[in-house]
């Protein structure tokens with residue numbers, strides 16, 4: 001069966017490196033899903049995706065190795081769970097990411113993420129965009145995630161600072177502050193104004209950051225301000241709250257570390273059972289590709305149970321925070337086997353590495369956001385050796401808490417990369433304290 005892969009992107013579907021297979025990405029507003037939904041996703045992964053799934057840095061879930069002929073059944077299965085993959089790839093508003101899990105304001109953020117997903121998913125006005133459009137909501141600017149969104153919303157009291165036109169990829173560009181302290185009632189109309197300008201003025205295949213570069217910040221501001229909805233204020237939605245995760249003020253956060261976001265269907269089902277007993281029935285996929293829970297009761301037995309389920313031991317892999325994109329293991333763009341390289345890097349790191357955030361991307365699309373990690377590894381290309389084999393080259397990035405970080409070392413072979421990480425200060429304690 002042949003497929004028009006390009007037109008399937010809007011359904012959250014990408015081709016995989018092997019002909020006839022595809023990845024389908026499920027959007028989760030603020031990374032939240034219920035235990036029942038997790039069981040359902042686990043069942044779909046078991047039946048259609050070789051029994052495995054991938055947690056992304058944007059809090060989505062990807063099912064890989066779905067056969068082309070099974071895509072419609074998987075889409076139906078996702079819909080039956082009250083979830084969607086619509087717009088998770090292609091020129092559309094992607095899943096609403098959120099790094100506020102554990103923050104006291106998370107219920108406010110979860111509600112807004114759900115409202116934004118409802119407004120912009122499957123809405124013909126906001127599909128067929130020039131390229132992807134990413135929205136993220138953040139409790140503060142500490143992790144700098146707001147800098148890499150098309151629209152980054154940063155909580156300020158009950159309002160939001162609105163940053164726009166950021167992005168990574170081959171031409172990384174930090175976003176700029178469009179407006180301070182925007183009231184919640186203005187967020188949707190303001191994003192509509194930004195989207196209208198983007199759709200009308202950006203060339204096909206270009207992000208909002210390109211438009212900002214081409215026009216300049218001031219011209220882009222003026223275009224947005226001229227949109228009728230830019231100053232519109234909606235009345236708050238009536239009805240019950242849109243937040244379901246136990247409030248951080250009445251619960252304790254617990255996290256199940258998941259190496260590289262790689263989870264088996266069976267593990268997800270186990271975590272769903274854990275969420276039902278301890279987490280109020282809700283799971284959160286966070287930006288570090290882990291599964292988090294808010295535990296309303298006594299957290300000590302819950303922590304022990306989680307370890308008993310196989311999550312959160314004291315080994316090196318469990319303790320070092322390492323965001324990992326699928327790389328050449330599963331992505332057509334991937335130039336390096338990211339998980340293998342990450343394991344090799346982890347083997348060279350000492351106890352001090354626990355305090356740092358690591359990331360590796362299999363190509364310059366930067367899906368693991370290496371420029372935001374304390375240490376980030378970007379695969380930049382392939383080089384043909386004397387034996388005719390092509391091997392990956394890496395840049396090692398360092399971020400010291402400002403902007404998108406800088407390149408520490410360029411064009412490293414795998415061995416040179418391992419040497420470079422071994423010479424970092426905390427690598428000298430390698431082995432100490434780890435199992």
Ligand code: SF4
Nearest residue numbers: 325331334362363367
């Ligand atoms: S960074 Fe590149 S290799 Fe990794 S998931 Fe994104 S597109 Fe694929």
